Amino acid sequence: MRTRRYADALLWLALATPAVAADAIGLNEPRAPWQYAAGLAALAAAAAVWRRRPTVAFLLAAATGEAMAASLFTVSYGMALAVFAFLLGRHGARARPALLAFAAVAATGTAKIAVRDVDPVVEWLVLMGTLLFGAVFPWLAGRYWRQSRALTVAALARADQLEREQLIVADRARLRERARIAQDMHDSLGHELSLIAVRAGALQLAADLPEHHRAAASDLRAAAAEATDRLREIIGVLREEGDESAPLGPPGETVAQLVARAAESGLAVRYETADGTGEDTTEPGPAERLAYRVVQEALTNAAKYAPGAPVTVRADRTGTRTAITVTNEPPPRRSSPPPGGGSGLADLRARVTALGGTLHAGAHGAGGFRVTARIPVVPEPRPAPPAHTGAVLAYARRRTVLAFGAAAAIGALLIAGTFGWYAYTKTHSVLPPDDFAALRVGDPQADVAAVLPDRSVADPPVDRAPTPPPRGADCRYYRASGQLFTSSAHFRLCFDDGRLVDKTVIPNAGPQREEHGERKEWLR
Secondary structure, eight states: OHHHHHHHHHHHHHHHHHHHHHHHTTOSOOOOHHHHHHHHHHHHHHHHHTTTOHHHHHHHHHHHHHHHOTTOOOTTTHHHHHHHHHHHHHHOSOSHHHHHHHHHHHHHHHHHHHHSSSOHHHHHHHHHHHHIIIIIHHHHHHHHHHHHHHHHHHHHHHHHHHHHHHHHHHHHHHHHHHHHHHHHIIIIIHHHHHHHHHHHHHHHTOTTOOHHHHHHHHHHHHHHHHHHHHHHHHHHHHSOTTOOOOOOOOSSOOHHHHHHHHHHTTOOEEEEETTSSOOOOSOOOHHHHHHHHHHHHHHHHHHHHSTTOOEEEEEEEOSSEEEEEEEEOOOSSOOOOOSSOOOHHHHHHHHHHHTTOEEEEEEETTTEEEEEEEEEOOOOOOOOOOOOHHHHHHHHHHHHHHHHHHHHHHHHHHHHHHHHHHHHHHHTTBOOHHHHHHOOTTOBHHHHHTTSOSOOOSSOOGGGOSSOOOTTOEEEEEESOOOSSSOOOEEEEEEETTEEEEEEEEOOSSOOHHHHHHHHHHHO
16 A cells, blocks of 8 residues: 555656656746645655546546647646556546546537637637547557457466366367277177177087086076176276267278178178178268167177077168168077176167167067168368468458557547648748838828738737737737747737837747847837
């Protein structure tokens, strides 16, 4: 808290220095002491409240400037106006209060210009230019700084969040990989164990097999079935409940090769295709991999639950879908099914449905079983092209630069026009001192008009005139010098009844010692 007070005091000191210096070197019109003290007090109040009420601080700084000059352009308080406008953008949470404050300053200055006896065009242009460059642009700079800091903080928070999410995703990926391995073991090893059981069953039924070998083959078949059940139990532990495993590719073989390998193991299975060739010519893809899993699971179930039954695998492929039908006839003799129940078909149904297809499994004919899957052909997913983040950011920066550039160009044209008009009016209202000295009170107005410039001063410093103008006279004012942005002496010429009745020199706002002798010479 104490540090903030020291910082506010230093801010007031920095902003009060231009006000004191401008009055000391004569850049401002003479002011009453109370006006001088009121300006410094307003700056002190603004420096004290800008943290809590930045809009109020800006209005205080603008009020001191407009109290001194309706156009808001002052050497004393120009820096204070820009600083508090920047702080308003830096600490103001919303833009609406700042915009209302700018509108209030513009309306107040316009009203003050309208009631003064000055050239309204020049004064209003200077007001708008000062408000644009001395208030709006600093406010935009502060607001940009504030938003940049907020975006930086948000980006850091987002990076932390993404890091946490990445850890969660990594854990999830490990769990899914575990489920994938489990499903692979279930599909592949379970299938191989089923084929072992089929071969053992075929060996058990051989007529020339001795009885003790027949018993061993029976034990081997029972052991293979038990191993399959134990494998299913392990799979249930490894798999996450409700998790859908990732799609797996077949182990380097097609559906036709899978069926051929099952037939070589003793399973009575044949493979049919729509074209009658019995060969797979379709390019591998998601549909073919899923079809492979369907056939693998159906052959495994046929070997387990209908040993010895003939099995038919039929594949119908088109350009848009793949249809797989696996049908097993009733087994030659009834046998008790292996204990336990798996989730292979349920998992396959979920995979097929996720790909947009259908899978049906159920009884067929008198004691048979059929699995039918219709799988749409979808293209391999391609990785999305990397986003050109740099190009997007460059485009955003370019648009921002163009927007600020357009605003700056408009402001520059406004200021150039303002100062061009200012220079024109000031330089075309200059009465050379020699011509003024040559004029004599009582000269005809027509003779005096011959030496006068095109324009007269629209905002003469009547408050600095040493004497009031003659009552009822038509007075005009002219500059004694064409120098710009400096306080210059003025000449007052008053006419009445067609003749020059008064000629007065109005001194400039600075020290007048050097000009005292010149003024006497002009008045001769």
